[in-house]
Amino acid sequence: MKKSQLILVAVGILAVVGLYALPKVVVDNDSTGAKMEESEGQTSTETPSVTEMHENELSSEKRTQADQLKYNYLNAPEKEEKVAAAQVLAGIYQEEGLFDSAAYYWSGAADLLPENMFLAEEAGKANYEAFSFALDKSKVELLAEKTRLYLNKVLDKDQSRLDLKTKVAMTYVSSSNPMQGITMLREVLEQDPQNEDGLFNMGVLSMQSGQYKRAVERFEELVKYHPDNLQGQFYLGVSYFEAKEKNKAKAQFELVKKMTEDPMILGSIQGYLDQL
Incomplete structure (x- = not known):
């Protein structure tokens, strides 16, 4: 997973796919029933152009290059030329961390050559990727729908792509x-x-629903x-910390400290260690 997807804060965790905003679902028990507690999200009534919204966030050099590529994308006579421009544009926005704009151009390329x-x-x-960082409810729903649209095309032809199936699954977790x-x-x-x-996401979802002992089992397997x-x-x-297994939590955090020099992660770890 991308480094940017590791979102850690000293007072807690905001996990992948807006974990704090997901409905609370019992995900990992022996019962056939499932408890669900819907959480309400804010819905935006405005839908500004994604690329317009990010236009001024590009560096001047990148913006000049992007303007030329956008012209080619809109005006090139052949689909293949449009697709080539869209792919480079998407790459620029991905490099800048503007994931919804990157998704917009990848989607445009895919629609040109379905x-x-x-x-x-x-x-x-x-x-x-854009869905994973979206907070606005309407944007989350739109990006989830587009994720399923494109990835299901691939899955229809190759059911062995479990990496794509897990992504589709996570878009449903935040749905109704x-x-x-x-x-x-x-x-x-x-x-x-x-x-x-699969193990990671089930562990994260078990944490979100407060099933920390089950989360421990998933992450231990992972x-x-x-x-x-x-x-x-x-x-x-x-x-371990939330399951009150303090000795294991301390040992685990000490292990993680040896795995990274990222100050954000180390700060989060220290916050937990101070409570043990």
């Missing part, structure tokens, strides 16, 4: 039918019990098979 599965996959992943996403994540782990994204997963190692420490 049979091209490479473009569909890249559009789906770009929309998922979160159990559809939970079910998909369970299916991923049935097919591949060591699946990194780091057993994927010891370099820094997020998983950190969240295992947090899960």
